Amino acid sequence: MSRMSDFLSDVKQRREELKAKRPSSFGEVKTSVQDNVIWKSIFRPGSIYRKGYRDTSRDRALAAMNNVLYHLHPVKVKRHGLKLTYTYCLGGLSFFLFILLTITGIFLMFFYRPTAGAGSELAYLDMRNLSASVTFGNLVRNMHRWGAHLMVFTVFLHMARVFYHGAYKPPREFNWVVGVILLTLTLLLSFTGYLLPWDQLAIWAVTVGTEMMGFTPVFGKQVQFVLLGGVEIGPNTLLRWYVLHVLFVPFVTVIFLAVHFWRIRKDGGISGPL
């Protein structure tokens, strides 16, 4: 009996001890999470995730500086550029759509094989399967499709707004040229993607488009041959355009986007005020 009660009181005592050791408040947990080598290796000195954030000028500046977004945004920006009616955020939305398309596109790649031809119409079957039986497949495909159309549209509008603000004038002439290249790349991205479902709409739209290319002076037929991977649209075209669509054109676009954003900052930030 006494052994038993000894044992119980022992357990009780032990429990009290453990309780005393356990961090008692959120604040203590926070300190123990933040005060270690790993946390400190992730967040730079001065990061608001180390020291906490108070709404002071200093911390506002640090929030921008200790952030990967510092590659895109300076610590301070012109006040007039924030007015929605200056940029309508069109460049930013174009970029955001590009990201959204990358994410949804990666999802689609898990379920799509760029193969066509009698007996192995995988591309088309995968598209059907995607809509019919992949969880969220149809929704993501729709987002990718509508997002692509929308991006072409926002890039057009962005270009128009830049023009009407005279924002292409020195020192921004070169960035305008980069923009024109981006516009071309956006159209190419959209057009190469158009073929991938491999339905009637896809191949005939592409046929119409590449026929026009065939009328390039002097080496029209060669241009068309390279684009189609043959004399007429077929399984080779699909594979070729798939690689262009998921790898080559996005890669080139990302490079030009980097130049575009870098130049915005080097040219003194957003143009204006008018």
Added chain:
Amino acid sequence: MSEEVQIDQEVYDRLIAEGKSERIARAKAKAASVRKGKVAAGQELGPKSPEENQQALAAFRERSGGGAATAGAGGGAATATKEVPASRLSPEERAARVSASLGGNGNGGSIGVPASSAHTHRLLALVPPAGIQQVQSKQQDKVYTWPHLLIVEFVALLAMTAVVLVTSFFLDAPLGALANPNLTPNPSKAPWYFLGLQELLRYFHPMVAGVTIPGVGLIVLGAAAYVDKNPSAKPENRKFANMAMTFFLVMWTVFVFAGSFFRGPGFNWVWPWVDGLFFEL
């Protein structure tokens, strides 16, 4: 520079005996030997003593006419700046000295800190104008990126996500019958952004409509930034540029609309409210 500086052995031994580290002892011993060399050559050493400074100041005031010495002291107009002790140059004196050293070229000697300011920065060097990179940084009305810009961007991002999500929820992307190279649908249409060009095919040779016009169009678009020499960005000063752009944008839109909604079988003209739509996204 190439010549190795000898160390002053005496100083070195003393410092080592005092327990200084070898690195420090060697540096100080080198400095000591340099100093010795300078004294031997009759050169001045180090900063002037306070007395020498006072003498130099008095000599300067003598040369520049004396009167400036009292300028900082009384005088209602000058009370806005801090009192400057008589042992230092008053702002006016410093301004006079800087502009004298600039050869009095009439720009008030404003290099770096304005010469008339009460701050006591020293003029370190005079750089020929050609050596200065001209940076025109006007004071600008700026705000912090965080929170002002990032919050706006975040809201735009959310709004755009909502638009795409809701659209995708209610509208399905088309997926027609399996591709069949032997069965040409009627009409066959390019994606909407190329339908302006397809519309042009009705009026021009395919080489003109399909290659020349878009090619030249893109080049002209890019070149516009270099062709337009008008420095103003104000709409009222660039009526021509805006009119030209508006003209092309409207033309483009009209052709895209025509190709999208007003062309039916055989790419012939139709009225969408009579014959229906022949358009897919």
